[in-house]
Ligand code: SF4
């Protein structure tokens with residue numbers, strides 16, 4: 001595996017997702033997220049339409065040319081060499097612009113501002129922490145576990161029982177999908 | 188010039204067309220029907236907001252806070268202020284009620300405008316606690332302003348309705364290009380003040396509503412949702428776009444208002460402090476108003 005052109009990504013195989021909500025619960029638990037903050041969500045599309053209904057698990061998609069990064073008035077986003085989109089909560093002013101720009105509704109706002117208004121933005125970190133010192137307490141408190149630094153995959157992916165949710169560099173992810181399609185007829 | 192203007196006007200259309208096509212972020216690759224993102228097609232104003240905020244809003248604000256004062260500085264240096272002798276006969280022009288309402292609005296604006304500018308240039312100020320404090324003050328001082336904006340509207344709206352004087356005033360640019368003291372066609376408010384009145388009341392009302400929407404973010408907007416057919420997230424995007432665009436006008440005219448009352452007409456600011464204006468000043472700068480007062484036998 002070369003280190004250039006590595007782009008980390010999530011992929012949710014809708015043929016496999018059984019709407020068990022294991023991923024979003026695992027995420028909440030691992031990062032001790034406050035009530036109302038959901039870094040990962042399981043959503044149902046075309047609910048109730050027989051043959052069309054499917055569920056998917058979504059979080060921040062760590063976009064290339066991330067719109068959130070483009071609109072932030074305090075420039076608190078930074079994009080790692082492996083494509084993971086992270087931000088600095090100490091710099092964030094909780095303006096909400098990133099949420100308006102995001103196509104996935106990923107940025108979340110805990111009610112920690114004045115009069116219970118929105119505080120610093122929180123979103124999926126790909127379990128890669130934040131700008132604080134790697135694996136420090138400060139990092140853990142602000143951003144949750146840094147599992148990537150420990151050599152592990154994001155917690156949602158690790159616990160997905162059907163292995164619908166995948167994460168990794170795009171080459172490895174598409175490798176898994178290709179094999180699934182070839183060997184098992186995309187099942 | 189004409190071409191680039193046309194491109195600028197067409198840009199949003201072109202951009203949304205481009206984004207609507209195969210784009211991994213805004214196009215096919217996107218998952219629709221996200222919780223809280225409501226209906227189909229709710230990317231809606233997302234790409235437009237992203238483009239505007241990323242490329243246009245900050246430079247336009249910069250142009251306003253540099254350009255408008257620069258023009259006035261030039262005016263001050265080249266033409267200079269109009270000075271009326273103070274200490275002559277005075278006419279009462281603003282009641283106590285007028286002044287109290289105006290002062291509350293003025294104090295609110297003195298906080299709201301600079302804190303808004305700090306947020307626009309948030310990265311310059313490094314974000315963090317200082318910009319967050321400005322954000323909170325921006326919201327906090329909206330409360331007194333919101334309380335007085337409606338009374339302010341009603342107490343001055345009659346004087347702010349456009350009439351033929353305004354066209355004549357515009358033709359001579361309010362007489363600001365010369366120091367000559369010729370009577371200038373204007374009622375109690377001249378065309379410039381009227382413009383400011385409409386932006387400061389109706390424009391600011393838009394600012395208050397859109398600002399509150401963004402500040403509270405997830406409050407129940409279902410009434411607006413059913414009224415407009417937009418999803419909540421699109422309403423928020425619209426609020427952000429409007430807040431910036433109307434903000435250009437409010438900022439530019441606020442600077443103008445301050446320059447006019449503090450510098451261009453020396454001492455004009457006193458009229459809103461003690462309610463009185465020099466008779467000479469009224470006769471020249473608000474000649475139609477002066478005639479009206481004469482007819483009514485008030486002078
Ligand atoms: S927050 Fe939204 S826009 Fe930003 S990288 Fe994640 S999914 Fe993309």
Ligand code: SF4
Nearest residue numbers: 072092093095096098
């Ligand atoms: S909420 Fe924070 S991260 Fe999002 S755009 Fe505003 S300052 Fe940036």
